[in-house]
Amino acid sequence: MKTSKNPKQIRQPSVKDARAKGDKKEAETQQSGEKGKKIYSLLRGMHDILPGEAKYWSLLYHTAENLADYFQYGRIDLPLIEEASLFVRSIGRATDVVEKEMYAFEDRDGAKVALRPEATASITRAYITHGMWNIPQPIKLWYWGPMFRYDRPQAGRYRQFNQVGFEALGDSNPVVDAELILVAYNFFRDIGLPVEMHVNSIGLPEERERYKTALVEYYRTKRGYLCDDCRRRLQKNPLRLLDCKQEQCQPIKEEAPQIIDWLGDESKNHLMKVLEYLDEVSVPYILRSTLVRGLDYYTRTVFEVYGTEGELGAQSALGGGGRYDLLVEMLGGRPSPSAGWALGLERVTAALKSYNEQKQISSPGKSPEIFFAQLGDQAKRRALKMINDLRGSGINISFNLSKNSLKSQLETANSLKVPFALILGQKEVQDGTVIVRDMESGVQEIADQRKAAGLLKRKLGKV
Numbered sequence: 001m002k003t004s005k006n007p008k009q010i011r012q013p014s015v016k017d018a019r020a021k022g023d024k025k026e027a028e029t030q031q032s033g034e035k036g037k038k039i040y041s042l043l044r045g046m047h048d049i050l051p052g053e054a055k056y057w058s059l060l061y062h063t064a065e066n067l068a069d070y071f072q073y074g075r076i077d078l079p080l081i082e083e084a085s086l087f088v089r090s091i092g093r094a095t096d097v098v099e100k101e102m103y104a105f106e107d108r109d110g111a112k113v114a115l116r117p118e119a120t121a122s123i124t125r126a127y128i129t130h131g132m133w134n135i136p137q138p139i140k141l142w143y144w145g146p147m148f149r150y151d152r153p154q155a156g157r158y159r160q161f162n163q164v165g166f167e168a169l170g171d172s173n174p175v176v177d178a179e180l181i182l183v184a185y186n187f188f189r190d191i192g193l194p195v196e197m198h199v200n201s202i203g204l205p206e207e208r209e210r211y212k213t214a215l216v217e218y219y220r221t222k223r224g225y226l227c228d229d230c231r232r233r234l235q236k237n238p239l240r241l242l243d244c245k246q247e248q249c250q251p252i253k254e255e256a257p258q259i260i261d262w263l264g265d266e267s268k269n270h271l272m273k274v275l276e277y278l279d280e281v282s283v284p285y286i287l288r289s290t291l292v293r294g295l296d297y298y299t300r301t302v303f304e305v306y307g308t309e310g311e312l313g314a315q316s317a318l319g320g321g322g323r324y325d326l327l328v329e330m331l332g333g334r335p336s337p338s339a340g341w342a343l344g345l346e347r348v349t350a351a352l353k354s355y356n357e358q359k360q361i362s363s364p365g366k367s368p369e370i371f372f373a374q375l376g377d378q379a380k381r382r383a384l385k386m387i388n389d390l391r392g393s394g395i396n397i398s399f400n401l402s403k404n405s406l407k408s409q410l411e412t413a414n415s416l417k418v419p420f421a422l423i424l425g426q427k428e429v430q431d432g433t434v435i436v437r438d439m440e441s442g443v444q445e446i447a448d449q450r451k452a453a454g455l456l457k458r459k460l461g462k463v
């Protein structure tokens, strides 16, 4: 039987924990349905993406795909499941993602595996697996797909969520960092959500260690004034002290030593160059000295994206990333400095939806221009054919062939705010005609069925 290399280092299945904590009830049925049959509900932290949201998802996907094409990032799709120790080594044992949130379990052969909590570790693994350093660098890749973190669910935080990510491996030039930040910024500009980029440098590990010592020394003198979480962070993960949002800790944080003062010349220069490039391409950014990120693999540049309007985008990061110059080497590959980012698609969708509602911007995608109403069996049959024939005309049509009442179909047309409706009854089927109704004025005219497409295109200003 195959065993994992580091069996003790990995947590046992999180599902067990959840059950122990009483989540079982939520993970399974909560009610009995008809005839006492079990009704299944969603697992805690999971969500369905329903057709009402599809237009947003499609907008985000196509925006990412267009940017990837233009900036020459190749699409990569990787398994959702990897050896658990890949994530432990990359993300860091003491991080929340590994310590508390990883869906790690033994497969049937006893191998310790995990559902990916993020994709950078997997991308790095793939870079090594396929010897990608042998081809001209940087290797630019993008991905889209689900990630899993056994997080405490709340608004914008799920246990299965989706990310889009862009990564550039094998190049240390600061222009790569700037290009990545620019692509992320363009993404938000293209979908129409105002954002700003928060940027910082967390230096190299040795610079960071020196900074940590100074930070701990400073915070120790303030221990009595800190919140409980910060007292814990002081022991376990001092950099996270800078993430504290508790009011009592803010004045202490403001006076804390800043990492930039602990950076060596090369790291400082790297940051300055990135900022110069960003100025050049007019990407608005905030240099935020407290930005440290929660994953261990970062070196030098780190950044996060926040919405500038509306609460949703401003509360939590819509995305984040940075350099991970040592990761390929750490996982056994050749030294290959790299950088990248990922955006949380549920968070971006929610922020964009709320922004559009607030600004009364209509939802993305095509809205119907015509409603096709029919009355009677023969009309239904002909309607299906006419709708299919109109498909190539470039007119967006809505219809409900299951409905029989003309009144309710016209009500639907009204609620869709289409400018015109086509109405087909028995008489029109026999005459080869169709009624074109102006929904605003109520004026109706009779058109030849074969000429309906041309007439509608003229009325809609499409020719």
Ligand code: HAM
Binding pocket: 117, 118, 119, 120, 149, 151, 156, 157, 158, 159, 160, 161, 162, 163, 165, 166, 167, 317, 318, 319, 320, 321, 322, 324, 339, 340, 341, 342, 343, 344, 345, 346, 347
């Ligand atoms: P991250 O900051 O852990 O970075 O995640 C990126 C984004 O994923 C977050 O800003 C957030 O929008 C979204 N996200 C994270 N956790 C959840 C959750 N539980 N529910 C919903 N959305 C969530 C990374 O994952 C790095 N791999 C980014 C990166 C790529 N760094 C370099 N390359």
